[in-house]
Every structure is written in structure tokens, then in C-alpha cells.
Amino acid sequence: MPIFHGTNTTNHQYKSTDAPPSEFLASHKDDRINGSIEDTIAFIMKLIGSNTDLTTRRFRVFGEYEAVLFYYTNLVNHTNINVDILKALMYKPDHLSKKTIEKHQLKDILLNDTLYQSETKLENKAALLVDGIMRGGTVVAVEGIDEAFVIGTRTIESRSIDQPATEQVIRGPREGFVELLGTNISLIRYRLPSADLRIDSMEIGQRTKSKVAICYMDGITNPELVKDVNSRLSKIHIDGILDSGYLEQFIEDNHFSPFPQVQYTERPDKIVANLLEGRVAILVDGSPLALVVPTVFNQFYQTVEDYTERYLLMSAIRLARLVALMFSLIFPSLYVAIISFNPELIPTEFAVAVAGGRAGVPYPAIIEVLIIETSMEVLREATIRLPQQVGGALSIVGVLVIGQAAVAAGFASPITVVTIALTTIGSFATPAYNAALALRLLRFPLIIMAGLFGLYGIMIGLILIANHLLSLRSFGVPYLSPLVPGNFEGMKDLIIRGPLPWLKKRPHFLQTIDRTRFAEQQPQPSPSGREPELLKPLKTDDNGE
Incomplete structure (x- = not known):
């Protein structure tokens, strides 16, 4: 039959x-x-x-x-x-x-x-x-x-919309993505009720058949970028996609770079801001983290609050983040180089204190720093993996008790413990976890270079890192844009954040269709404090008409 x-x-x-x-x-x-x-x-x-x-x-x-x-x-x-x-x-x-x-x-x-x-x-x-x-x-x-x-009768129990756990803000929305794709798309449409918003979808994963949504703004986003994103996603052949991180590893340009070439976020307002700039957002059903492409390096030390607060305050805080970023990368290697090769660079009074602290340490500075740095990384990982109630207590015990005991036992010098502690705090100031992780890993080869060649080794290491950053691209966009290649309009939002009226154009490197963010002419208050002409009341005659 x-x-x-x-x-x-x-x-x-x-x-x-x-x-x-x-x-x-x-x-x-x-x-x-x-x-x-x-x-x-x-x-x-x-x-x-x-x-x-x-x-x-x-x-x-x-x-x-x-x-x-x-x-x-x-x-x-x-x-x-x-x-x-x-x-x-x-x-x-x-x-x-x-x-x-x-x-x-x-x-x-x-x-x-x-x-x-x-x-x-x-x-x-x-x-x-x-x-x-x-x-x-x-x-x-x-x-x-x-x-x-x-x-269609699907109903899935999910957690409620709550404040993002990985991107905390003082001033800004408190909504974060959840695991359901439909809910995440609704959060984007709620903040961007525009007819230009386009959402394409496809299924990836031979067994999971995970639904993937590609979001972009018609009339703003470069069509070639959308085509490139769809092309890379369509070439993925795997049994299952369980999180957006799987897609990130397939679509990035350089698979061997420690630096992330795709930005992820769980904030709908951040996704909307990137869509309005001309980028493409990728969401996966079952993942609360959305991907943003293309990505440049300066996005990893910027936060939502940079644009919700006044520019003078946030420019100063952004500079502090940049200092902390460089601090977390080169401070341990700089300490090793000066102690091992160039102690004459230390002021005399401070050099005496450093020498006294290192008097009982039985091995060179490079070994000491590598041991303490490795211990700190292990402690940080243990703090993350343990339950929240236990993790906080462990971090306090690790920093206070273990550090003090190591100094008292002559296992490490006080100045080394202070150096590693300041370096760790500096890495926490980097808003993006994946970018901070890349800097944490690059600290170790820089420490080894400093221990072998001193300050010359640090310079060689930094030149190699700079060369690598210059060679990186994210969906065809140079990774250090708008610094290299230089663009004056983009530099208004690079090291410092210029006033919003200055940011009239969208990023040049995205090659958007519509370059203008807002109209050139805006009603400006009169210098004398009087209202602009557009806001003056209409004149009346003697009869009040």
C-alpha cells in the first residue's frame, strides 16, 4: 500500500x-x-x-x-x-x-x-x-x-526581561535580551519603530535548525555588507548552533587573532544604536547575546553611558578607561624590565624601598611576576565559576590573606603584589570581557620579552601587536578605523567623545547609504538668552487677535 x-x-x-x-x-x-x-x-x-x-x-x-x-x-x-x-x-x-x-x-x-x-x-x-x-x-x-x-501554538517558559548582567550602567535602560528570539526582536522594534528596519532569517544547524535573525536598516546599511553577512552565515555547516558564540567563530576574518572581530551585547539599546550607525546585528534563538558587525577596536572601550551623560564628564572617564587598558597590558612587563635591566630609572628613595622588599625573594623578577600573575588568573577564574555567594568571599580571601601570606613568607615582594593588583584592577575597567581577555593573554608574552630584552623587548612586543592590529579587518573594515586610515569626522568619537551636535555624520568606514545622522541646522538658543525666533509667540493686535 x-x-x-x-x-x-x-x-x-x-x-x-x-x-x-x-x-x-x-x-x-x-x-x-x-x-x-x-x-x-x-x-x-x-x-x-x-x-x-x-x-x-x-x-x-x-x-x-x-x-x-x-x-x-x-x-x-x-x-x-x-x-x-x-x-x-x-x-x-x-x-x-x-x-x-x-x-x-x-x-x-x-x-x-x-x-x-x-x-x-x-x-x-x-x-x-x-x-x-x-x-x-x-x-x-x-x-x-x-x-x-x-x-502555531508554541509557548516556551523563559526568564523575565531584566537588567543585563554583563553590561551594568548607572544611567541608561535596564532591559536586556533573553533567550527567546521573538522577545529579543520585539525589544528591538520597541526601541526602533521604523519602517526601514529589516529582519531576515535563516536556519543554521543540521540537527538543531537554530533560527538566526539578521537585522539592518534599509536605506542606511551598505547592501554589500548585508550580502557579505548572509554569504558567511549560509556557508556554516554544523550539527548545532547553541549560542551566538558559535557563529562568531565562523564569520570572523582572522581565526588566530586574540582580538575579537565581532562585538556581542545583551543590550537592545546598544543594538539599536549600532543599527542606526549602519551596522548589522545577528541574533540567535536561544542566546541572550546579539552579535554586531563590522567591529572596530574603539568599540570595546566605549559604553552606553558615554552617550547618555554630558560629553566633558564621559570624555574624561573614557580617557581613564584607555589609561587602564594600557596599564593592564604593559605595567607588569614594564616593572620586570626596570627591575631586571634599568634600575637606574627608579628614584633613589624608591629604589631603596624596592630593594628592601625584594631582599628575601629567591628568584628573578620575571619568575616572580609570572607566578603571581598566573595565580591571579587562576583565582579570577575560580571566582567566576563558583556560586555567587561563595565567589565574593573567595576573592576577598585570595587578595587579602594569600597576598599577605606570600609577602610574609618571602615568596613575593610587596611591590610585585601591588603591581599585579593594579594590573588586575585595570583589566576590570575594560567594558568588553573578550577584549579584556585578549589583553590578559598578551601580558604573558610581553613579560617574557621584558625579562629577556628589557625595555627593547617591550617595544618589540608592542610593535608586533600594533602590526597585527593594523592587519586585522572585520568584514572588510580596518580594525583601527577611524584612526588608521585617519578620518577627522570619526576621530570626534575616538579618544574623547565630542558633543552630540558635532557627531553629524555616520562612521565613514561603514560606507553607509545615508551619511547624515541629523539635519545640519538646528534651532539654537540666542546668545542674549532670548528665545529663538521659532519659539516666539505670535504678535497680537489691540483686540488680542
């Missing part, structure tokens, strides 16, 4: 095989249902019938036609199924209660007069029916109809 009819094969006879369900489904991806609910049940049970959370419910449409519905119990809204699907299909609509429904009219009446669900479509490919069930939909097959109804 034929079960399905397909485009390339006909009269497929169902046989129990040892092939995995996914391979069986792939071999029958073009097969279509033939109107027999028994054959449809046989195919679906072959694939997912062994799961205890799969519900198969037989019933009669309008009390006459045999039908069956399938859904996963824990993925659907049972009230919708009971009221809007089962009840609606089992009883005729009031305006058709006295009419006879012929078999050839049934499909059109069910779709247009009976079902109350807005997310309803007809499918005849068996593989798409299975995919609909796996995604939380409900499939209804009716005897004699060669198409089944796929109804």
Missing part, C-alpha cells in the same frame, strides 16, 4: 530500517502526504513516536471526518489547542450549521471559517510537518485532504 507520493519517487512502502531518524527524514524530504491519516501517523511515529511527550489525538471534524493532531506536550499552550483548535474543528460554525459541507469544500472551510489561529498554514511535505511539530507547532491531518494544517 503506498504511503507517500514524492517528486522523485512514488509508491514509497514504509519499512522499518536501522537508519537514524534524521537520515530517514533526509531520504524522504520530498515526499508528500496522500490524504490518509493512517499513513501520516505511520511516518511521524517512525520518527518521533518513541517520545513520551508526543501527544497524538484522534477526533472527528464536525463529527463526520476522521482527523488526528500531533504536538509536543511541553512546547504548546494547551488552552489554545483545546479551545481554538479541537473545539473549533469538532463543531460547525454557526453560519454553516444548517448547510451540508461537501468533501471538496472542507479544506477551504477549515482554513477560512473554522480555525481561530492566525499562524495557520497548509503543508503537504511530510518533512515540514515533522519540523513544525519539533518547533512547538500543532499539526492537524484530516482524512481525504492531501495537505495538513500546521498551527
Whole structure:
């Protein structure tokens, strides 16, 4: 007895095989249902019938036609199924209660007069029916109809929208992305209610079939950038995408660079700001972190608060972050180089104190710094992985007790402990965790270079890092833009943040279609303190008109 009819094969006879369900489904991806609910049940049970959370419910449409519905119990809204699907299909609509429904009219009446669900479509490919069930939909097959109804009934419990844990702000929105893609898209549309916002989607992952959304602004974003993003994503072939970090590693330009070439964030306002600049955002269903491309280095030491507070204050704080960034990179190596090769650079009084502190340490400065630096990294990792209640206590114990005990035992000098502590604090000042991690890793080769060659070694290391940064690109954009290649308009928001009225143009390196952020002329207050002409009240005559 034929079960399905397909485009390339006909009269497929169902046989129990040892092939995995996914391979069986792939071999029958073009097969279509033939109107027999028994054959449809046989195919679906072959694939997912062994799961205890799969519900198969037989019933009669309008009390006459045999039908069956399938859904996963824990993925659907049972009230919708009971009221809007089962009840609606089992009883005729009031305006058709006295009419006879012929078999050839049934499909059109069910779709247009009976079902109350807005997310309803007809499918005849068996593989798409299975995919609909796996995604939380409900499939209804009716005897004699060669198409089944796929109804959107997915309901997933998720955590509430809360303040982002990784990007804290004093002044700014308190909303963060969650794991559900639909919720994340709604947060973006809430902040950007523009007809120019475009959201494309695709599925990546042969087994997980993770839904990926590509967001950009039509009329602003360079179409070549959108095409490049879609091209790179479409070339990803992997079993599963469990987080946006998987995509980041596939689409970045240089896989061997310690520096991140893709920015991630869990803040909707940050995504909207980047979309308005002409970038592309990538969201993955199941991940609370969205990706932003292309990315340049200066984005990693900027925060949302840089633009919500006045520019003088935030420019000073941004400078402090830059100092902390350089501090965390070169301070330990600079200490090693001066102690080992150039002690004459230390003032005499301070040199005496340093020599006294190092008097009992049995090994060179480079070994001492590497041991303390490695211990600090281990302590930091342990603090992150432990439960929150224990992690805070461990960090205090590690810094105070272990550090003091190491100095008292002659294991390390006080100046070394202070140097590593200041370096660690400096790395915490870098807002982006992945950028701070790159600097933490680069500290170790710089320390070794300083221990071998002194200040010359540090300079060689910094030149190599600068060369590497100059060679990096993110989706064709130079990584050090707008510094190299130089662009005056972009430098207004590089080291310091200029006043918002100065930032009239979008970043030049993004090659956006619309370069202008806002109109050139804005109503300005009069120097005398009087209101602008546009805000003056209309003159009245003697009658008050």
C-alpha cells in the first residue's frame, strides 16, 4: 500500500530500517502526504513516536471526518489547542450549521471559517510537518485532504526581561535580551519603530535548525555588507548552533587573532544604536547575546553611558578607561624590565624601598611576576565559576590573606603584589570581557620579552601587536578605523567623545547609504538668552487677535 507520493519517487512502502531518524527524514524530504491519516501517523511515529511527550489525538471534524493532531506536550499552550483548535474543528460554525459541507469544500472551510489561529498554514511535505511539530507547532491531518494544517501554538517558559548582567550602567535602560528570539526582536522594534528596519532569517544547524535573525536598516546599511553577512552565515555547516558564540567563530576574518572581530551585547539599546550607525546585528534563538558587525577596536572601550551623560564628564572617564587598558597590558612587563635591566630609572628613595622588599625573594623578577600573575588568573577564574555567594568571599580571601601570606613568607615582594593588583584592577575597567581577555593573554608574552630584552623587548612586543592590529579587518573594515586610515569626522568619537551636535555624520568606514545622522541646522538658543525666533509667540493686535 503506498504511503507517500514524492517528486522523485512514488509508491514509497514504509519499512522499518536501522537508519537514524534524521537520515530517514533526509531520504524522504520530498515526499508528500496522500490524504490518509493512517499513513501520516505511520511516518511521524517512525520518527518521533518513541517520545513520551508526543501527544497524538484522534477526533472527528464536525463529527463526520476522521482527523488526528500531533504536538509536543511541553512546547504548546494547551488552552489554545483545546479551545481554538479541537473545539473549533469538532463543531460547525454557526453560519454553516444548517448547510451540508461537501468533501471538496472542507479544506477551504477549515482554513477560512473554522480555525481561530492566525499562524495557520497548509503543508503537504511530510518533512515540514515533522519540523513544525519539533518547533512547538500543532499539526492537524484530516482524512481525504492531501495537505495538513500546521498551527502555531508554541509557548516556551523563559526568564523575565531584566537588567543585563554583563553590561551594568548607572544611567541608561535596564532591559536586556533573553533567550527567546521573538522577545529579543520585539525589544528591538520597541526601541526602533521604523519602517526601514529589516529582519531576515535563516536556519543554521543540521540537527538543531537554530533560527538566526539578521537585522539592518534599509536605506542606511551598505547592501554589500548585508550580502557579505548572509554569504558567511549560509556557508556554516554544523550539527548545532547553541549560542551566538558559535557563529562568531565562523564569520570572523582572522581565526588566530586574540582580538575579537565581532562585538556581542545583551543590550537592545546598544543594538539599536549600532543599527542606526549602519551596522548589522545577528541574533540567535536561544542566546541572550546579539552579535554586531563590522567591529572596530574603539568599540570595546566605549559604553552606553558615554552617550547618555554630558560629553566633558564621559570624555574624561573614557580617557581613564584607555589609561587602564594600557596599564593592564604593559605595567607588569614594564616593572620586570626596570627591575631586571634599568634600575637606574627608579628614584633613589624608591629604589631603596624596592630593594628592601625584594631582599628575601629567591628568584628573578620575571619568575616572580609570572607566578603571581598566573595565580591571579587562576583565582579570577575560580571566582567566576563558583556560586555567587561563595565567589565574593573567595576573592576577598585570595587578595587579602594569600597576598599577605606570600609577602610574609618571602615568596613575593610587596611591590610585585601591588603591581599585579593594579594590573588586575585595570583589566576590570575594560567594558568588553573578550577584549579584556585578549589583553590578559598578551601580558604573558610581553613579560617574557621584558625579562629577556628589557625595555627593547617591550617595544618589540608592542610593535608586533600594533602590526597585527593594523592587519586585522572585520568584514572588510580596518580594525583601527577611524584612526588608521585617519578620518577627522570619526576621530570626534575616538579618544574623547565630542558633543552630540558635532557627531553629524555616520562612521565613514561603514560606507553607509545615508551619511547624515541629523539635519545640519538646528534651532539654537540666542546668545542674549532670548528665545529663538521659532519659539516666539505670535504678535497680537489691540483686540488680542
